[in-house]
Amino acid sequence: MVLIMEKGFTRLKNYLKELNEGILRANKPLRFGLGFLRVSELIQQLYCELKLHYTYSQGVEPEYKRRYIIRKMLDIYLNAEKKAKATNGNFYVKLPLIAPIREIPVIGSPDAIFFERYNPKIILRIRKSRSLKIYPEDEARGLIYGALLEKLGFKINDLKYVIIIAKDLEGLLELIPSISKSIVKREGISIKEKHNVRIAVRVYNSKEAEELINYLLSYWEMLREPRPNPSKSKCYLCKYSRICPYSSLESR
Ligand code: SF4
16 A cells, blocks of 8 residues: 555656656647646636637747746645655645556646545545536546546545535634535535535546546647537637637627
């Protein structure tokens, strides 16, 4: 069991270092000359890929800014590693994840991961929202982070991703470790009514993750054109609605 932990954590640290040093790069040309992708970029594709395309066509974030993010992630990783050792692998932590998928380094940080005996049990998405609505983007995060843990060599056969949406996060964040434990033990969860919270528990599915990621990466690999995802509310807020032929606004 310890060996599995060491493999996953060691790979994670090595990938973060290699990405920081510029050794780890995509093994194929990517759109806009990017060398690696962030999970937030994959999530934006689900909102509206064409909007992302318009934005990036105007210029991508400079490489030095992206490197700064990696260095910050390395610091977060080193703190997490200390916590893992101090708790003998039973811990709840913010952990940056990175692994090459289809030879493209993909990097991102879930809100938190709950570990038991060094094995990831729950990937958490925690969000404040008045409507308590779950979006496809919330679900996609769980699949992408699950795939990264899997590629890193962590044991994922009992992995869940949990979406927690609350009208008010005050006082709730401290309860997340005990909520996570209850979910792992399949016990009932008790939360005070004042929190007004919605909790969705999903079992990670490798195949579903692979299909989603293959679809998203095919855009970056230039195997297909960007796809629009219009809706009145999205197009209303979009600064490209005047030039976009798919805008759902009537007066373009
Ligand atoms: S106008 Fe609508 S469909 Fe077009 S890019 Fe913007 S959000 Fe997407």
